[in-house]
Amino acid sequence: xxxxxxxxxxxxxxxxxxxxxxxxxxxxxxxxxxxxxxxxxxxxxxxxxxxxxxxxxxxxxxxxxxxxxxxxxxxxxxxxxxxxxxxxxxxxxxxxxxxxxxxxxxxxxxxxxxxxxxxxxxxxxxxxxxxxxxxxxxxxxxxxxxxxxxxxxxxxxxxxxxxxxxxxxxxxxxxxxxxxxxxxxxxxxxxxxxxxxxxxxxxxx
Numbered sequence: 001x002x003x004x005x006x007x008x009x010x011x012x013x014x015x016x017x018x019x020x021x022x023x024x025x026x027x028x029x030x031x032x033x034x035x036x037x038x039x040x041x042x043x044x045x046x047x048x049x050x051x052x053x054x055x056x057x058x059x060x061x062x063x064x065x066x067x068x069x070x071x072x073x074x075x076x077x078x079x080x081x082x083x084x085x086x087x088x089x090x091x092x093x094x095x096x097x098x099x100x101x102x103x104x105x106x107x108x109x110x111x112x113x114x115x116x117x118x119x120x121x122x123x124x125x126x127x128x129x130x131x132x133x134x135x136x137x138x139x140x141x142x143x144x145x146x147x148x149x150x151x152x153x154x155x156x157x158x159x160x161x162x163x164x165x166x167x168x169x170x171x172x173x174x175x176x177x178x179x180x181x182x183x184x185x186x187x188x189x190x191x192x193x194x195x196x197x198x199x200x201x202x203x204x205x
């Protein structure tokens with residue numbers, strides 16, 4: 001690093017995923033902060049009724065999950081849901097929004113549910129090429145023990161080649177429970193997640 005006149009002391013290398021950020025308290029005015037740490041990666045070698053992340057440490061600020069899912073059922077697709085800490089009480093609130101051509105928006109809501117919406121997952125007869133969906137899910141302040149936990153989902157899927165079979169979707173949900181999240185379970189409404197479905201969990205610092 002340099003200022004306008006002088007060479008400054010070098011900044012030590014950061015960890016993978018860190019971001020170089022201005023900080024007036026540092027001698028060189030910059031420091032490494034944040035980033036994501038891989039906690040667990042799961043790629044199904046066989047069909048499975050769920051994807052489970054267990055014993056999640058409370059060492060991070062937020063959680064970030066990326067998934068690619070497909071179902072074993074013959075239908076074009078179906079909803080998938082989540083639960084935290086294996087809790088199936090009526091404490092979940094969620095809404096799901098889908099955008100499709102031409103200028104069509106559909107929504108569904110689940111109040112006081114025993115689980116919460118995350119995404120629609122294509123079935124094994126979906127085309128072209130038996131596709132998997134794409135899902136990004138963020139959970140903020142998951143280890144806090146004083147408030148309910150919220151999450152956001154961004155994703156999309158293709159389950160056919162006809163009009164309205166390519167869709168962009170998002171979801172938001174709340175778990176009305178103050179417990180720190182130590183387990184996350186994803187499961188479909190029917191059938192199973194197909195082999196080669198994938199989910200990767202990161203901790204954000």
